[in-house]
Amino acid sequence: MAKKPLGEPQAPPGPQYEFFDVLQRYVRRYGNKSLAELVSEGNIYCTRQALHRALVGPKLPSRKLVHEIVRAVNCTIEEAETVLSAYDAACNDQLAHKRRADRETAAEKDQRSLTPHVSMTGHAAQDLNAFLHDLYLAAGRPSLREIENHASRLNPAVRMSKTTIHGWLTSKTIPMEFASLEVLIQILTQSASRLGVRPPLDSIEAAKRLWVRAVTERQSTRMSAGSPSGPSPKK
Template identity: 30%
Template structure:
């Protein structure tokens, strides 16, 4: 009889949900034993056990590799991509909880982005007695936006600020489509909620992968397409955003 992996060794919450998801993937993909998983993948039984039960969270690259092993390409490229995206999104939420605490006492209300209302995320500085000028122009943008993230209860890192700034500037150049407009046009294989889009644009959270963000950029650009002569510059801007996202993830505290 196969020995069960056991309950995740973390409190109930986003970390627990991540480990449950990983165990569910194993169950749905043949419910192989740790020994069988180790033999077929090359990773040790201990590596698999920790990644499925905790208490320490595995790193992002390992999560991606383990899920890709559980869902080989021959089972369907789209399914594999969706499962990896789901696991990385759960991992990102778990890391956020591990680093900054539970979200139960955080505000759940997320204002929807509109094409006429600029995005400002400075509620926390106001509570700290630092009034914020709501009429920011482009010259003040870099100095005033994304400096404080109330969800994470810390100032954004310089690498995060650069990513959020580049993403916001791209959003402006694309005609400031509303998050409702973008979410409604996302492909079925890469859905993104309005609250997620708002968090990205407001500097509250980083995308878990560039692939989904790239789809968002492509949809944004449908609002205000570039000409053939501008296409090369547009591709270059997207590449800058990709590099900035990688730098932001590497800079985050582990």
């Protein structure tokens, strides 16, 4: 064994932990060598501290360093393949963890910003926002990027950016064409269904009624303020 115990792998359970565990097993089997001796005698091109991190984690070492370690502790070809296979699985697991964390961070950021812009909304616009917001929550709070990508696949003719989606979900803006809002509702109802949440059967029709009221209300407000009313709602 090494002169100083390596300690428990500092990695999450699963492929990453298993990689460090199998690598430590071969290092311990090599003999009573300290990490400093392994570095100097085994032609491992790193410091003792870097070698310790490579064997304990939590950050995965480079593939080059893994090759140097298995060579230094005289692993057989089969053993080296076992280590490298575990390393590949650990890298894939680490990437999956990062992507999941990125999605959760994006969803949390979107959720924090998805509050009604009350200063410019009337009752009808707030009703529309409440409807969309409830549907958004039922859909599992997907990130705006996910909605944008889904919209481009569902209907390429409808251009829907993250800014546009954010505006609709907070009532900062109301689409002049219901066809665009309909795509958003389809995406949210499909996402809700996949999560086992049954959206209202008349989601499209209910949203359309709320949308007509919101657009009419906005036009009336603009006319009262002396501003151009803009075009009539387009179906």
